[in-house]
Amino acid sequence: MMTLYETIFARRSVRKYDEAPLDAQSLSAIQEYLAGIKQLPGHRARFEVVAGSKLKGGLAPYAILAFSGDDEEALVNIGYTLQEVDLWLQSQGWGSVWCGMAAPLDKTPNYRILLGFGATDVPFRDGENEFKRKKISEISNADNVIARAARLAPSAMNLQPWKLIFSDGQLKVQLNVRGIGRVFPGKLGLFDIGIVLKHIELALAHTGKTINMRSFSGSGKDFTLTLSTSENH
Ligand SMILES: Cc1cc2nc3c(=O)[nH]c(=O)nc-3n(C[C@H](O)[C@H](O)[C@H](O)COP(=O)(O)O)c2cc1C
Structure with missing residues (x-):
C-alpha cells in the first residue's frame, strides 16, 4: 500500500x-x-x-x-x-x-x-510526467522536494494558483491568480491553497521536517500563507 x-x-x-x-x-x-x-x-x-x-x-x-x-x-x-x-x-x-x-x-x-x-478501476498515474502541470520555475523560486510535491497538487480548473517563495527556514505560499482565475477569485483559490499546503506538509515530513508556524496575511488575491519549518527530533 x-x-x-x-x-x-x-x-x-x-x-x-x-x-x-x-x-x-x-x-x-x-x-x-x-x-x-x-x-x-x-x-x-x-x-x-x-x-x-x-x-x-x-x-x-x-x-x-x-x-x-x-x-x-x-x-x-x-x-x-x-x-x-x-x-x-x-x-x-x-x-x-x-x-x-x-x-x-x-x-x-x-x-x-x-x-x-x-x-473504480481507473489506474494510478505512472509517474510525474503524466501530470499536466506548470514548470517548477513558474510556481517556485527553488527546485526541491517540497516544490515538486506542491507542483502536483490538484486545483480548480487546474489553474495551479500558487507561488512558493523559499527563504531561510521560511516558506511563503502566495495565491497567484491570473487570467481566467480572476473571474473566480476567492473561494476556489483558497481551497487550492489548503490543498497545496497538505502536499507541502507531507513533503516536509518526508524530509524529516515539521511546520511549526503558520500565519495568514493579505486578503482576496493577495492572500499569503507563511510557514516556518524545523527539523524533527
Ligand atoms: C477546488 C477544486 C474544484 C474542482 N472542481 C471540479 C469540477 O467541478 N469538475 C471537475 O471535473 N473537476 C474539478 N476539479 C478537478 C480539477 O479539474 C483537477 O484536479 C485538475 O484538472 C488536475 O487534474 P488531476 O486532479 O487529475 O491531477 C476540481 C479541483 C479542485 C481542487
Whole structure:
C-alpha cells in the first residue's frame, strides 16, 4: 500500500466509477478516517458522507460534503483537510475527485464544497510526467522536494494558483491568480491553497521536517500563507 506522500506522485481526478454500492465496512472505514482527520489548529469543519443521488452535478457515486464558516482560513482548512482524504482514498484503491460545480440537492447551510469518491478501476498515474502541470520555475523560486510535491497538487480548473517563495527556514505560499482565475477569485483559490499546503506538509515530513508556524496575511488575491519549518527530533 502506498503512503500519502507516495500517492501525491500517482493520484488523479477520477471521473469513471463502478456503479455497485460500496459495502458497509468500506463506508464505515471512510467515516472513521474522517472522524480522526487532522485539521488546521483552531478549525473544526464538519464532513458528511452522502450518496451521489443526493447531489446535482456530482461526478461520483458518493461524496464527502464539507461544512464550515466562510472566512478565508476556514476555506483553506477545508482544502488542507479534504486533500488528505483525497490522497488517503486513492492510497486505499478508491477513486476521488474534487467537485466545485456540484452541490447538494437540499439547501444545506454552511456547505462549502465536496469531494466525490467511489470504487473504480481507473489506474494510478505512472509517474510525474503524466501530470499536466506548470514548470517548477513558474510556481517556485527553488527546485526541491517540497516544490515538486506542491507542483502536483490538484486545483480548480487546474489553474495551479500558487507561488512558493523559499527563504531561510521560511516558506511563503502566495495565491497567484491570473487570467481566467480572476473571474473566480476567492473561494476556489483558497481551497487550492489548503490543498497545496497538505502536499507541502507531507513533503516536509518526508524530509524529516515539521511546520511549526503558520500565519495568514493579505486578503482576496493577495492572500499569503507563511510557514516556518524545523527539523524533527
Ligand atoms: C477546488 C477544486 C474544484 C474542482 N472542481 C471540479 C469540477 O467541478 N469538475 C471537475 O471535473 N473537476 C474539478 N476539479 C478537478 C480539477 O479539474 C483537477 O484536479 C485538475 O484538472 C488536475 O487534474 P488531476 O486532479 O487529475 O491531477 C476540481 C479541483 C479542485 C481542487
